[in-house]
Structure formats: C-alpha cells, structure tokens
Amino acid sequence: MGPNLWINYGEAVAAILFCIGFTNLLLQTNLIKKIIGLNIMDSAIYLFLAEKGYIAGRTAPIVTDGVTNVEAYINPIPSGLVLTGIVVSVSVSALMLSLTIRLYIRYHSLDLDEIAAQLKKEGR
C-alpha cells in the first residue's frame, strides 16, 4: 500500500464503484441491470477524472474579472475529458437500450441466458 490512500479517498470510491459496475456488467443476466452496471462504471471513471482535476482552494475554470493566473483555477483538461466521455456513454446506453427493446419484443424476456436458450431452440 502506498501512502496516499486516505488522501485519495475520492479516487478510491471511484475505483470501488468502477468494480461494482464492472461486476454488474459481467455477472447480471438481466439486460437492464447490465446497462445500469455500464452506467455506474462510466460514472465512476468521470468521478475519477473530476478528482484528478481538483486543486484545493481554486475555482472552476471560467475566467472571472480578467484574472488569467494559473493559481486561480483548477485544471480544465479533466473537465473536458468528462464532457466527451459523457456523450460517449449516452450514445452507448441508447444503443444498448434499443437492442434490449428489440430482444424483449421478440422473446418476451430480459434474461440473456433465457434468450440464448430460446435462440438455440429455434435452431436458426
């Protein structure tokens, strides 16, 4: 263990959330729960990034009163990355949900294993 675990508690929470989301995506057979897991996982990464950009005692990176001093603002890069990441995760969630809707309409089930069993029975 390194020295910074307690100082980096935000990142630690992010890592735990990431693993929870990861496990959900891997383990749940219910598709909706899988999607929830995916969203937890992505949000955890954004939390991690937000923690990375934070600097104690500084404000959001929007120039106020013409002050352009590094001392005044937090790091703007992680914020930008989070913005990009959120859009990606929205798109992926929409895609997964549309796939789920189609599978549900066809097989009347949200359980991926059950759908696979029905597919094998169909034999196509």
Place this chain on the structure above:
Amino acid sequence: MSKRKPAEEYHKTFAFHFFSWLRGEKDPYLGNVEMKPQKEYEPDPELHLRHEKEHDAILDKVYDMKHNRALGLFHRLYQATSILFCLFLMALLLVTISHLPATGAAVKPVNNEVAARYIESGLEETGAVNIVAGMILDYRAFDTLGESHVLFVATITVLIMLRLDKNKKGEPNPLTKDMNPNDRIYEPKNDAILQMVASFLVPIIIIFGIYIILNGHLGPGGGFSGGAVIGAGLILYLNAFGFGKTERFFTEKTYKWICFFSLSFYCLAKSYSFYTGANHLHSIIPKGTPGAILSSGLILPLNIAVGLVVACTMYAFYAMFRKGGF
C-alpha cells in the same frame, strides 16, 4: 441326406443350406441381399406429431436452465470466478490509487505547462471566457468532432434497430413484424394538469436551453448541455400533447436535414481551421472581444450546431423508443 430328421425339419437347418450351397443348387445372396423396392413413404401425422413433441421435450430438457445440472454448475463457476476477478481488480486499483499523486495538491504531474497555457493564454488565443469550452472546441477540437459523430452513429444504429419501415408496396417489413406498430392509439391522454403545466414549462425550458447554448463560451454550458435541455423540453411537450402536435413541426425529415446541416457545418468549419492551422496559414475568422456574446471565433457557431444535433438526437431517441418513428 440325413436319416435322423424328417425332411421338413432338416430343410430348416444350417447344414442343409450349407450343403446345398456347396452343391451349387442355391446362391444364398440371391434374393436375400439385393435391395428390395422401398415402401412408399406414407406420412403418418400422428407419428410426426409425436416425434415433434419428443424433439421439443428433449430441447426443453436440454435448455431448461434451472434443472440442467452441468449448466448450473458452469454458471456457478462463472459467477465465482467473475466475483473473484472483480475483487482482485478492486484490490489492484486501490493499491494503484494509494500510489497516485495526492488529490487537491497543486504540484503534481497533471498540473503542468499544458494546463497552464490553457488557463493563461486561453482567453487570448481562443477568445473564450469558459476555458473548458475553449479547450474542447479549439485546442482539442478533433476529439470533440469525433464525439459528435459518436452521437450521430449511435442515432443511426438506433434507427436501424427500431425504425418501423414499410416496403415499396406499403406493407410493414417482415423483419420487424413482431414489433408493436405504435402506441398512438393510447394518446393523447388529454391530461389537463399535464398540459397546463407543460404549456408553462416548455417555453421556459427551451429558452433556458438556448441561453445555455449561446452562453457556452462565456459561462458554464455549451452545446451538449444546452442541447440536452432543449431535447428534454421537446420530450415534455410530446408527452403532454402527443405525436399529432409535434409532427406539425418536427418529423423525421426535419431531423434529417437539421442533423445534416449542423454536422456538415461542423465538419467544414473544423476542416478549415485544421487546414489553416497545420499549414500555418492565417485564419480569417475574427476572435472578437472576449466576454461579448459575438466573440471567440468559431466556438459560438459550433456550439449552436452541436446544440441542434444533440437536441434533435435526444428527441429522436425518445420517439424511436416510444413508437419506432416520428
């Protein structure tokens, strides 16, 4: 000829057949081995039904998830290994994090000359008061260009999955036949409270969204967040008044053209700025005075384009999920 058995009984024994074959009287293959003409196949519906039932029963048994023991065991094993893997991953990440630079410290690798230049010269070089907007739409614009196309390609895939199309003869496509045609029959619900509140709220929400988009370079906000707000307003309007009302001003055609023009503008504008940047040409786009609404070069028009795309995309997602077309 044997004397001990009567002739009839003797004719049935193996010895008789053997000796007669030896004497050449009889060819045992003749009439025994050749193919006989096959019986005409008579479909027996009862038998067929039984076979089908048996087949189904076998399949049911094989794919009965709850009672197939081998499968159940595999499932358990899979669960156990994935939980172990995730615990391992968690431990690994926690150890990693304990070695990372401390949160909130001012001196660490992340706070280097890159962030410093964005903050110190961002206002001057991009003209945007919002440093993050300046960063994602000017310094690192290629990422953002890719990002808006992620949204675009996601809409395309949702269209593929959920759009209910008719073929040239006007029949619904057989591939999507098991989908519910639409739920238009259930609406509008004409809920007076909802409609009243919506008629108050929708204009406010949409104006707020427009404000966020137009102020993207001056304060918190920008195309993505503003677009999402406008999209939410449109969805509220749809829920209150039904598809009949929204289709008067927003159909798939509108969506297609808005998306096309916004993305084309985005692509062309950014191509121009990339091209001039890489070839060290002077860009003719004025930066304006920082802080004014018409300033910061391309950032404002780009925000508007992105906002339009996002608003339409949010609405399109909802319409697709709701009834497979709009």
Place this chain on the structure above:
Amino acid sequence: MDFVCNFPFFSILISLFSGTICSILPEKAAKAVNRIVIAAVGVMSGILLLYLLGTGESFVYWMGHFPAPWGNEIRAGVLEAGMALFFCIIMYLSMAGGAHKLFDEVEESKHNLYYILINLLLSSLLALVYTNDMFTAYVFVEINTISACGLIMIRQVGRTIEAAVRYMIMSLLGSGLFLFGLCIMYDLTGHLLMSNIKESVALLIQNGEYQIPLIVSVTLMCIGLCIKSALFPFHAWLPDAYGYSTVSSAAILSSLVSKGYIFLLIKIIYRVIGFDIFNSTRIIDVLFVFGLMGMIFGSLSAIKENDIRRMIAYSSVAQIGYIYMGFGMGTQAGMVASVFHILSHAATKSLLFIAAIGLTEVSGGSRKFIDLTGAGYRNKWAGVAFTAGSLSMVGVPLFSGFISKLLFAQAAVQVEGKMLATLIVLGISTVLNAIYFMKTVIRIYATTGDTSYPCITFKDMKVHAIVLIFFILLNIILGVNSQPIVNMIEQGLAMFA
C-alpha cells in the same frame, strides 16, 4: 510542408463527412459515394506511402493552430500509410464482393444507413491508424465499436441481435478498462499526446517513481484492447457475430475492425510506453501464453463446428492468437511477423468469407457441411478461391500464410526460453488448421453432392468472381513478393521509435 502531408487529414475528414452526406442521399447515390470515398482514400494513402518511402521519415500534422502538448495531432509514417492503403483495398473488395447479398438480408429502406456505418467505420479505422493522441484514440475506438455493432445487427434476425448484445457487452468492458488505464496514465504523466507521454514515462522509469501505477495502467490498456480484439478467453461473442451477420460485415469485422484495435496496441507499445520498457514487464508473457492458448483452442473449436461460416469465425480466434504470440516474443522480429500476419490474415479471412458465401449460394443457402458437398463444382470460382484461402491459412508456400508462419518461426528461434513452446504450438496449430480447412476443401470437391442445386457460371456472378480473383492475387502478392513488404514494415516500425 508539402501538399501530400495533408492527405491523412483529408482521408479522415472525407470519410467522416461522407457519413453525414449519406444520411440524406437515396440508396444508389449513397452506395456510389461510399465506393468513391473508399477508392479516393485508398489512392491518397498510396500516394502518401510513395512520398514517405521517398523521404524516409515520418511527419506530424497539427489538428488546429497549436503545437504538440496543447493541440491534437496526427502522425503519418510508412507503416500507417501502408495500413491505411491496405485497409481501403480490403474494404473496397469486401463491399463489392458482398453487395449482392446485402439486398437479401437487409431491409431495403435501411441500405443507406449501412453505407453511413461503413463510412464512419472507415474514418474511425483511419483515425486509429493515424492518431497521435490517446484520447482521440479512445473516442474513435468508440465510433469503431458502435458502427461495428451496427454492422452486425443490420441483418435483423434473433441471432445477430443477441450477438450484437454480447459484442457490445464485451466491448464496453474493454473500453471501460482502456479508459481507466488511460486516466491513470494521464494522472502520472500529465499529457495525452503519445510522444509527450513517452518522454514522461521514460523520465518516470529513470527516476523510479510511480512504478506500480505505471504497470497497472499499461496492463489495463492492454487488457482492454485484447478484449476488444477477441483474444482467446474473451472470444465468446465472436462466432455468432461473424457467423450470422451479412457477408460484407463479416469480412470487414474479422479482417479490419479487430486489426484496428491491434494496430492501436502496437502504437501504444511503441509510441506511448516504449518498446524496451514494455518488454521488461511481465505483460508480454501473459500475452504470449494467451496467444498460444488461442491458437490451439480456436482451432479445436473450429474443428468441432458444423457450419462453414462459424468455422471460419473460430479460425479468426486462432489467427488473433498468432498475432498476440508475436507480441509476446518481445523482439523486433516477432513484432514484424505479427504486423505481417495482420496483413496476411486480413487478406485471407475476407477472401474466405466472400468465397464461402459463393459456396452456400449454390447449396440452397444452407451453411451446413452436408449440404456443401460438391459445391466446388457448382460454383467453380468460389471453390477455387476457397481452396486458395484454405491453402494460405494452412501455410502452403506461394501464399501469404506461409510467409507469416515462416516469420514467426524465424522470430521464435531468436528468443531464448520461448522458442520450444512457440515452435511446438506453431506445428500443432498448423496441423489443426490443415484438418479443418482440408476437410472443407475435400468436402466441396466430393463428387457425390446433391445435383438438384443450380450451377453458377462466371456470367452469373461477374463482380463476385472478379473480387475473388483480386483477393487471390493479393494473397499471392503477399506470399511471393514478401521481402519488400517485410522491409517496409521494418522501416515503419523503426519510424515509430
């Protein structure tokens, strides 16, 4: 700067923009735009390749008005330009070869959406090839994933939708790990551009700081990309996705999409972490072991398979194993062999998919081996092409597969400790390949086939036959004229450093 230097930028932007344009065009026009764009990008990449071979050094191209650590960048060297050219050729041929099948399997009103997906896929592949920025790579990895998922599910039967769900789940796990690794790497170095990260990493290694996070970050990124490119234990989604999607999609997915991720991994190894630092970690041993296991288990699954498309799909798992085994050797020669195998596998696998569709067409649309008996006589061109592809996969001289196996064997001899394992598994894998491919070839040339199916002559399938001829030629060129290509790969890898 010469005008040619704009070409990487032009190719990415043209293919992105054509995706947007195709959304308003009718199907025929979208198809034309798609073909023109692929051809134009191919021509530009070819010219760029010649230019780079002439100058002999790579260049970076600013994406914007700001230099390296502040703005985005793309970078072009011999290997990048060569890959882009090769991807365009394969994509054009796959699209042309599977075009007639598209009409049967995809709803007619959604054809132009298919071309949008192809255009965006091309642009994301090009961006992955050319990018010099890790976060740009992440964004385009996502475009690549989503459009690949679209390509799988556009044939809307239950199997493909389920396969698309499984594909998305595995891909999302992969992108999650990749993004997390990327964030840790950003936290340690403070940069997102590859060349700057590399400098910082070298400095960190020199000072002995942050060793554990560095290794973890590299591992996470590697595992993420391995999952996305279907390395052995993560391949469960692959057979259904490749086996049931429409044929152009299957050819493009197996030969290009997974290769895009692998190429990104090569870039990360060389340009982000540094080849020597990467080789001093334990990761290469893991990649080596999984590569070897993939080679054997992929082939075993392929032997058990009763469906020609799924068999070819499982064979992809084995071939991806070869590529990772080359990474795992940790030498320059192993890397060269892997890059050559990327080319050879892409050329062969798309040939096999396109030829298989020709065979199943003359067998009443069935993909079961029992129905394919004698299909080689009913469709002579597809039969010959399938045989050529099989020979190449098995590694018969004159075809590209032989050269890649030769290069792997040569590379293995130079590595102490991994030589024996590599050579043994290479031998076993070749035998297994021979079992399932030759079984198929014998089957399609058996004389006892069902004669009730129609025969197809050259006239009925001109485009298809021409595409197959081009594929065979490509294979033979890679197999006969391999030395200049190997030299080019070596030059390109040297430019990476």
